[in-house]
Amino acid sequence: MGKETNMGRKIKIFTDFFTGLNIYYKVCIAFLFLVTIYYLFQWPIFAGDTDLWYHLNGGRYILENKSVPEDSYFSFISPPREWVDYFWFFQVVVYTIHNFFDYYGLVFLRAILFLSITITIWFFLVKDSKDTSSLFYSGIILALYVMLLLPRYHLIRPHTFTYLFIVLFLYILEYRPDRTYLIPILSLFWVNLHGITYPVMILILLAYLLEIFIRQIRNKTSLKRKELYFIIPIIVAMACVYLTPHGAKLTWIPFVPTEFASLYIRELQPIELKELFTFNIYKLIPTHGTIFNILFYSASIAVIGMFVRWRIRLSHLILFTGGVILLTKGIRLKYECALLILPVLKDAISLISFRHAVRKGLIPRVIFIVIVLLMPFMYMKGFFAQMPKFPFSFKGLPHGITLFLNKIDAKGFVLNHPNTGGYIQWKLYPKYKIFMDMEVPFLFTNEDFYVVKKVFTDELFLKKTLSRYDPSFITVPLKNLRFRDLISSFPDYRVVFFDDEEVLYINRNHYPSIASMYELKAIEPYAFINMPFEKLVEKENMQDMLKEAGRLQSIYPECGAINHYLSKVYMKKGMYEKALYHAKIIKENFPESITGYRLMADIYKTIKDYDKAIENYKKILKFWNVAEIHKEIGLIYFEKKEYDRAYKTLVKAMNIYEQGTDYKDLYYLILSALYSHRLKEAKTLFYYAFNSVPEKDIEWYRKYEELQGKMQNPENRRQK
Numbered sequence: 001m002g003k004e005t006n007m008g009r010k011i012k013i014f015t016d017f018f019t020g021l022n023i024y025y026k027v028c029i030a031f032l033f034l035v036t037i038y039y040l041f042q043w044p045i046f047a048g049d050t051d052l053w054y055h056l057n058g059g060r061y062i063l064e065n066k067s068v069p070e071d072s073y074f075s076f077i078s079p080p081r082e083w084v085d086y087f088w089f090f091q092v093v094v095y096t097i098h099n100f101f102d103y104y105g106l107v108f109l110r111a112i113l114f115l116s117i118t119i120t121i122w123f124f125l126v127k128d129s130k131d132t133s134s135l136f137y138s139g140i141i142l143a144l145y146v147m148l149l150l151p152r153y154h155l156i157r158p159h160t161f162t163y164l165f166i167v168l169f170l171y172i173l174e175y176r177p178d179r180t181y182l183i184p185i186l187s188l189f190w191v192n193l194h195g196i197t198y199p200v201m202i203l204i205l206l207a208y209l210l211e212i213f214i215r216q217i218r219n220k221t222s223l224k225r226k227e228l229y230f231i232i233p234i235i236v237a238m239a240c241v242y243l244t245p246h247g248a249k250l251t252w253i254p255f256v257p258t259e260f261a262s263l264y265i266r267e268l269q270p271i272e273l274k275e276l277f278t279f280n281i282y283k284l285i286p287t288h289g290t291i292f293n294i295l296f297y298s299a300s301i302a303v304i305g306m307f308v309r310w311r312i313r314l315s316h317l318i319l320f321t322g323g324v325i326l327l328t329k330g331i332r333l334k335y336e337c338a339l340l341i342l343p344v345l346k347d348a349i350s351l352i353s354f355r356h357a358v359r360k361g362l363i364p365r366v367i368f369i370v371i372v373l374l375m376p377f378m379y380m381k382g383f384f385a386q387m388p389k390f391p392f393s394f395k396g397l398p399h400g401i402t403l404f405l406n407k408i409d410a411k412g413f414v415l416n417h418p419n420t421g422g423y424i425q426w427k428l429y430p431k432y433k434i435f436m437d438m439e440v441p442f443l444f445t446n447e448d449f450y451v452v453k454k455v456f457t458d459e460l461f462l463k464k465t466l467s468r469y470d471p472s473f474i475t476v477p478l479k480n481l482r483f484r485d486l487i488s489s490f491p492d493y494r495v496v497f498f499d500d501e502e503v504l505y506i507n508r509n510h511y512p513s514i515a516s517m518y519e520l521k522a523i524e525p526y527a528f529i530n531m532p533f534e535k536l537v538e539k540e541n542m543q544d545m546l547k548e549a550g551r552l553q554s555i556y557p558e559c560g561a562i563n564h565y566l567s568k569v570y571m572k573k574g575m576y577e578k579a580l581y582h583a584k585i586i587k588e589n590f591p592e593s594i595t596g597y598r599l600m601a602d603i604y605k606t607i608k609d610y611d612k613a614i615e616n617y618k619k620i621l622k623f624w625n626v627a628e629i630h631k632e633i634g635l636i637y638f639e640k641k642e643y644d645r646a647y648k649t650l651v652k653a654m655n656i657y658e659q660g661t662d663y664k665d666l667y668y669l670i671l672s673a674l675y676s677h678r679l680k681e682a683k684t685l686f687y688y689a690f691n692s693v694p695e696k697d698i699e700w701y702r703k704y705e706e707l708q709g710k711m712q713n714p715e716n717r718r719q720k
Helices: 004-021 023-038 051-065 088-126 134-155 159-175 181-191 193-218 223-242 245-256 272-276 289-308 313-328 331-340 342-355 362-382 399-407 418-428 446-455 459-469 482-489 512-518 527-531 542-555 560-572 574-589 593-606 610-623 627-637 643-653 665-676 679-688 696-713
Strands: 412-415 433-434 473-477 493-498 500-506
Touching: 004 399, 023 088, 023 134, 023 362, 023 459, 023 527, 023 679, 051 088, 051 418, 051 542, 051 665, 088 159, 088 181, 088 342, 134 159, 134 289, 134 313, 134 331, 134 342, 134 362, 159 181, 159 193, 159 331, 159 342, 159 665, 181 223, 193 223, 193 245, 193 313, 223 245, 272 289, 272 446, 289 313, 289 331, 289 342, 313 331, 313 342, 331 342, 399 418, 399 493, 399 542, 412 459, 418 433, 418 473, 433 500, 446 459, 459 482, 473 482, 493 527, 500 679, 512 643, 527 560, 542 560, 560 574, 560 593, 574 593, 593 627, 627 643, 643 665, 665 679, 679 696
Parallel strands: 412 433, 412 473
Antiparallel strands: 473 500, 493 500
16 A cells, blocks of 8 residues: 555656646746757857957966056057956956866856856746746746857856846845845945946946835834844945055946047947847747847836836846846946846746736647747857857967067067957967057057058058167967058068967068078968968968978967868878878868868778768768758769669759859769659759750760760660
8 A cells, every 4th residue: 555655646746747837837947048058168269359468467477476467567558558457356367267177167167157157047037926927928038148148158257256246246135135234245245346337236236225215204104123234244245346456446447438449349339229129030049139139128117117106126226227227337247237136037927827827738838839949059059159169269360470489589569459368368478568458448448449540541640659669579360461561661660470360570680590490481471361262272382381281280289271272282182191190180170171171082982981970070071061062062972873872962062053153063963863763853954954054165065965864775774
């Protein structure tokens, strides 16, 4: 009897799992977190921008010098720019983690921060919610927040801590007033990790403080001990703004004008009104703006509804209003806005759950799984579609330039473009000083940025800057073809190195022996990068170019452009092992690029290793699903005499009604149809193709005449 009872309980638990909505929703939420973890822990550190690396350099400086920098110590701009390093503790944290755990530690940090904020949002939404309807609506809002915040956690920057602090503050002040003693501790971390955002912290604290005081005034009651325990930590937390190495200097940093900086830094630009009225969902993937708008308008409607009924809490109204004001100040502040409206959204859930309870049945389950699981999964799948090298990718970074400069026996000034200034200073300081990075306008001025932009496009500015600072080196983005003409007026600067991103010039008067040893004479970097490799390997001075390319590759073995060239050259020479060697280097270091796979596929096809060729062509299709690749695969199947596969593959690649499809392409498709017993299709395709063969093209005209004979003779319809 006991065994039967236990068995009955197990069966009931099992059936409840599939029939109980609460369990169903919780399992879906658990899967949402698992999918998020899956992607976050395999996404590498990469150069969305180079801010991370100036933070690493700052952390190194602080720990080595036992002091927080007060000026532009890594720059040769004179006079040095004064600075309030408002994220000094963030720099110490990321440098320490990197120092002990390399980029693996930073990947882990980013993932933990994102999981922490999303889990806290979930607990905030479901706190004190016992009904199924609240769980349903909370899950949907959580999924929207996961998709909204994910791009901001793509990179490791101080705001990743700020967003977490906002949600932690809201949770404690809203649901755990008995834990307000934690608020001053969190405040101390907040203002030292990302001090410029202290006004958001003050806004949150004031919202709840004012609510208490106004309630006391309205009720005409005095403050009780319990309320004092709540108020005192809040006041102490506000005073933490002054508990940084900068004292009162931090207080004016958030109010530095950014009007000019917003002209060249997108995240400082004000949000356009039309963006707030744009809604787009394509293949179950909502745009980033759409996700924000859904949250924002949901909160706005809730505020209006509760305000009309006089049911809205003052603290929630203040937070919502503060969020709206922040929204008008810049695109990047919409995330703070989205988090500040969280209490209003929680109120909305309570209101909707009471008036519109979610019923049991299939429809709520389907809606929930689509929004909470399928939509975020599709969003993440697209967002993380092309994974760079783990745990760190050189893509977008002048890594080779820094390797060269650290290799040679030199030091001095490096005139650089600010976009990659963060990475360059991290790799080169203190041996070299750079011009500037993108810490504008809080460190460098708008005038500094104007000058450096003009330096690379205007001869007058270049002349003045070279005359004033006399830099030993200049590193320039390879896309800037204008600079090639500008620098020709300054013959003392010679090209000595380049990588996938930038080209390096040296002042031969400063380092004549280095200039003589490394000057590039056979390879012209701008043409090398922008000219098709097929033309490069046909150049008359190929041997000289090959020698210089080998020297460059010995310094920067992972360089994509150099390995691409070497692979093409060795393939042309019939040295296929060497060609494969360089192609594999590209594939291993830039797995998000089709280049390595394409080179390997072409090489394997040439040496008739068809299975490996097909394998690499199919990998290309994951990134670049185009007819050209289907055609290559189809032709290989034809060579392997797998005519059925050849036909099915080639027919995807060739549209007879498109201008790019000619009689030469169709020839193998017709043969594949014929040999796979598709006579009807072969005859139809033959009609289109044969009529387009020019009579002067005698070779192909004869081929088609022979093909016509094969179709008319049943014995010849099968390839022997």
